[in-house]
Amino acid sequence: MSDVGVIHVVPRDGWVVLRIDHPAARNALTDDLLQALADHAEAADRDPEVRAIVLAGSERVFASGADLRSLARRTAMAAMDGDRTRNWSRLRGLSTPTVAAVSGYCLGGGAELAMMCDVVVASPSLKLGLPETALGLLPGAGGTQMLPRAVGKAVAMDMVLTGRVLSADEALAMGVVSRVSEEGAWLELAEEVAATIASRSSVAQRLAKQAVRTAFETGLGAGVEAERALFTAAFSSDDATEGVAAFLDKRPPTWTHR
Secondary structure (H helix, E strand, O other): OOOOOEEEEEEOOOOEEEEEEOHHHOOOEOHHHHHHHHHHHHHHHHOOOOOOEEEEOOOOEEEOOEOHHHHHHOOHHHHHHOHHHHHHHHHHOOOOOEEEEEOOEEEOHHHHHHHHOOEEEEOOOOEEEOOHHHHOOOOOOOHHHHHHHHHOHHHHHHHHHHOOOEEHHHHHHHOOOOEEOOOOOHHHHHHHHHHHHHOOOHHHHHHHHHHHHHHOOOOHHHHHHHHHHHHHHHHOOHHHHHHHHHHHHOOOOOOOOO
């Protein structure tokens, strides 16, 4: 067990699990740990054999936010444009579909990391919140932008300004998480979701991810135009030809991911 924390990389057939392991600090996202997570995630993103990425923590805590000791030493310029900011951008920029496997406490930067993922699978023990204003700060990795898009202004303001923590059922009802598992089955369910994603054409999956993300970054007209361009790209792929042919032939498709 490492005093500084490690990221365990667990390869699967078509996907990979990246598991945060820093129990001494409740899986706090130290600068080194965030760097390692971004490095491993980008390596998986470049690997043509990896078609989904699962981000996980432990049963008790997914991630508890930033390491406050290193935060206390950070300058304003480092907070604005330092390595940590660039590592968050690297994680947001992944093209491979991502699945968060979230159990227990998911706070601050941990909640932001989960919300960056495309699908969020939670255990019934989930406790998700953004407590930064209790420290005289505010969320700094996109939380104030991602959360209102999921829960609306009123609940987002409640969570950010009062530190309200959502349970698993509340987070599911409000759209912060995608699915809630049975007790103890959160990682198993997340891997089932990853396996389903990985079983489909990676060309279509990456383009579909890009299209959905565009919906949150543009107006409706521009988003529809972007979707049409992405659909055309998918339509011209070898996998689209195979997928249609397999459906008509009533057989499973054989993807080449091209």
